[in-house]
Amino acid sequence: MSDQEPVWRSLGATPCWTSESLREQLDGGQAFRWHLQPDDTWLGYWGNRIAQLKWSKTSNLHWQPTSPIDDAFELELRAYLALDSTETCGLSDDLPWLTDAHLRRCMEAFPSLRILRQPFGETLLGFLCSATKQIVQIKQMMALLAKRHGTPYAHTSLPNPSISQVLPKSHCHITYDNDSNTPEYKFFMLPTWGQLAEVSETELRACQLGFRARYIKGTADYIAEHPGWLEHTATLPYAEAKEALCTLPGVGEKIADCVALFGLGHQQAFPVDTWMIKAMQRRYGLEGWTPSQVAHFGRVHFGAHAGLAQQYLFAWERAHGGR
């Protein structure tokens, strides 16, 4: 299987996509489990899936599974990437770009940017790790948590063997067959909250979590003591889900909004981090506003899809640094 010619499957026409939009969607702070490979393909993990994505101007977006394909895989990928959402060429009618010149500029810079639909539990884990950390470091924490405390995927090879040569050792476990000396790779899912409850805080700290280890341990214990909490919270409307999330240790308004938006699909959530404070100062004149006030402004000004607007502003601000 490992020396088989890879077969790329088309995901169909995706208007106005760019490689920058795809990078921003996969690796711009929504998810922490997508890795750009030297051959310009993306390797990503979510739930019990691993997939590779490839974009080019001529052939648009293609993918290949890395586990045996089943009928549900492509549908799950399309749902995860929100390919069926209604944005066309970035100028979604859901957002007030007609009357907001800065928003329009951001949307034109990242056409077709979308909000991922990630599994709830792993979104919660990712953003519990996110406090005062850079995205590259959060990705490293996720990789370590998966490798040390997650469940290995059943298969041991990738369809594209060239990628295997350069995978960071922190992402996978490599063994060599005794006779042929061919490498075999093990890849790992993130630990579930049930699995995390069995891990000591000391072991968590060893995954470079720092003070966040206490929050993750506390959250794992809370969920273990409240069976069905995840499933129930996933059924709640935005305000109630956010309130429930904020009862967890280490989850305040910002992380609750990130989890509500990226993990529960609540499009009106408007997470406010340090970048968003800067953006709203510079671009909207909100000097001296508290994060809570900025979040309220965002939901009112941008409306039902405030979360998508927030992601455009976030992408723009990071791309333009101090300027």
Place this chain on the structure above:
DNA sequence: TACCAGGTGGAGT
């Protein structure tokens, strides 16, 4: 070397 990173919780006004 400082300063910053997709913050939160607790203590002291």
Place this chain on the structure above:
DNA sequence: ACTCCACATGGT
């Protein structure tokens, strides 16, 4: 209610 600060660690 608001301000200040500890909390760990690595990137720039």
